[in-house]
Amino acid sequence: xxxxxxxxxxxxxxxxxxxxxxxxxxxxxxxxxxxxxxxxxxxxxxxxxxxxxxxxxxxxxxxxxxxxxxxxxxxxxxxxxxxxxxxxxxxxxxxxxxxxxxxxxxxxxxxxxxxxxxxxxxxxxxxxxxxxxxxxxxxxxxxxxxxxxxxxxxxxxxxxxxxx
Numbered sequence: 434x435x436x437x438x439x440x441x442x443x444x445x446x447x448x449x450x451x452x453x454x455x456x457x458x459x460x461x462x463x464x465x466x467x468x469x470x471x472x473x474x475x476x477x478x479x480x481x482x483x484x485x486x487x488x489x490x491x492x493x494x495x496x497x498x499x500x501x502x503x504x505x506x507x508x509x510x511x512x513x514x515x516x517x518x519x520x521x522x523x524x525x526x527x528x529x530x531x532x533x534x535x536x537x538x539x540x541x542x543x544x545x546x547x548x549x550x551x552x553x554x555x556x557x558x559x560x561x562x563x564x565x566x567x568x569x570x571x572x573x574x575x576x577x578x579x580x581x582x583x584x585x586x587x588x589x590x591x592x593x594x595x596x597x
C-alpha cells in the first residue's frame with residue numbers, strides 16, 4: 434500500500450492501494466466468498482456487479498428477515514459494505530428512529546443509516562489493508578446478527594401491518 438492516507442469515513446487512516454494490490458484483493462475476495470457460500474447454508478448466492486464497480490452481492494437467508502442482500506464494494510482505500518433493512522416508517526417515526534439510534538450504540542464497525550427515499554440501511558467500511566478472509570466473515574456475520582436483532586422490533590414500531 435502507498436503511504437498516502439486519508440480517513441475512511443469512520444476516523445481510521447487508510448492507505449491508497451495500487452491497481453495491482455486491488456486486483457489481488459479482488460481475486461481473494463472472490464475466492465473467500467465462494468468458499469463461504471460452499472460452507473455456509475445461510476449464503477444463498479454470491480454475484481458480481483456487471484458495471485465498472487468492483488462489487489459483490491451476497492444473498493443471505495435470515496430468520497427474522499427471510500432474505501437480504503449484502504453489497505460489498507472495493508475501493509482504493511476501503512471495502513464498503515451495506516444492506517437494505519427497511520423502507521421509511523409508515524408511523525411512529527420518532528420512536529422508530531430512536532430505536533435504531535439506540536441500536537447503533539451497541540453496534541461495532543457498522544451503523545444504521547438513512548439512504549435514498551429515507552430507507553434504512555446498515556453500513557460500514559474497512560481499510561483495504563484490514564481486509565482478510567476473517568474480516569469478510571466478520572462483515573457477513575455482523576450484518577446477519579444486526580438484521581436479526583433489529584428487523585422485527587423496527588417493523589413492529591414503524592409499520593401498521595407488521596406482525597405482532
